[in-house]
Amino acid sequence: MREVGIQKNIALARDQAVEASRFKSELIGRVSHELRTPLHAILGYTDMLQSDLYGSLNEQQQRTTGRIFTNTQKLIMDINGLLDQAQIESGRLHIRTEPFRPADLLSHVENIIEVMATEKGLQLDTHLDPALPELLHGDLARLQDILINLAQNAVKFTDQGIVTVEALREGDHTWTLRVLDTGAGIAKEAHLTIFEPFQQVDGSITRKFGGVGLGLALVKQLVDNMKGEILVESEPGQGSIFTVHLPLMIPENIP
Numbered sequence: 001m002r003e004v005g006i007q008k009n010i011a012l013a014r015d016q017a018v019e020a021s022r023f024k025s026e027l028i029g030r031v032s033h034e035l036r037t038p039l040h041a042i043l044g045y046t047d048m049l050q051s052d053l054y055g056s057l058n059e060q061q062q063r064t065t066g067r068i069f070t071n072t073q074k075l076i077m078d079i080n081g082l083l084d085q086a087q088i089e090s091g092r093l094h095i096r097t098e099p100f101r102p103a104d105l106l107s108h109v110e111n112i113i114e115v116m117a118t119e120k121g122l123q124l125d126t127h128l129d130p131a132l133p134e135l136l137h138g139d140l141a142r143l144q145d146i147l148i149n150l151a152q153n154a155v156k157f158t159d160q161g162i163v164t165v166e167a168l169r170e171g172d173h174t175w176t177l178r179v180l181d182t183g184a185g186i187a188k189e190a191h192l193t194i195f196e197p198f199q200q201v202d203g204s205i206t207r208k209f210g211g212v213g214l215g216l217a218l219v220k221q222l223v224d225n226m227k228g229e230i231l232v233e234s235e236p237g238q239g240s241i242f243t244v245h246l247p248l249m250i251p252e253n254i255p
Contacts, residue, residue: 035079042072070115077152084145084218095225099251100140102132102167102175108144109165113151122155123162131169137249142222143177149215150179150242157240158183170245177244186234194232195220219244 046069049057057065084093106126117124147165154163161182168176186194194216223230223244234240 039072039076070119095142096139097137099135099137102136103128105143106167109147109151112148113155116155117163120155122158125162125164127166129168132167132175133250135251137251146219146222146244147177149219153215154179154181173248174245175248179242182239185236185238186240187236191232
């Protein structure tokens, strides 16, 4: 009888944990949707101000609206990360495959990250391997999420020097996204834990760097869903290299 009672308690605890996880995912999803609408409105109005739609701005006003735009973008990225995490946990995140141009991928990421890099006085370099086909098959939106998260982290943890974003061909069956920085670096013992949700290199309350600790966890899960792998090479004070290897899928009739 005692063993039956223990089994019932285990089953009840399991059901309660599953229900709590489902409720958490639904709550995160709903809150994320509600927050994104006003934040996108802030971006829109800021963009109109910067475009002199309501009259010319002086230099100080341009700098101020630029900071509003950049920080609102960062908030939206964090919220998108929470929403993606909720979708992954609930099994609702799907990877699509359709033709896209690697050049468009790099261009989009460069447009977003360049403002952040410039604000910190960093040099941002991008490199597209000419050996890559003009068209690939994959989920462009999710590839952008991967590369933006990696590049945003590189900028965040680099105080001076260069952040480099690359798209490369690796043989007949693999292509690679790589982000290199000259930043703070990561201790060996943290190389695995940084890919866990809500984990950061510095987890203290007074940590120097912001963020919710979801970026690398989302990158890892997206890469896994794409049948790829992500590797990190880093030492404290020596910068970091994040490398994503992905299956090379070329649309039919395209060399």
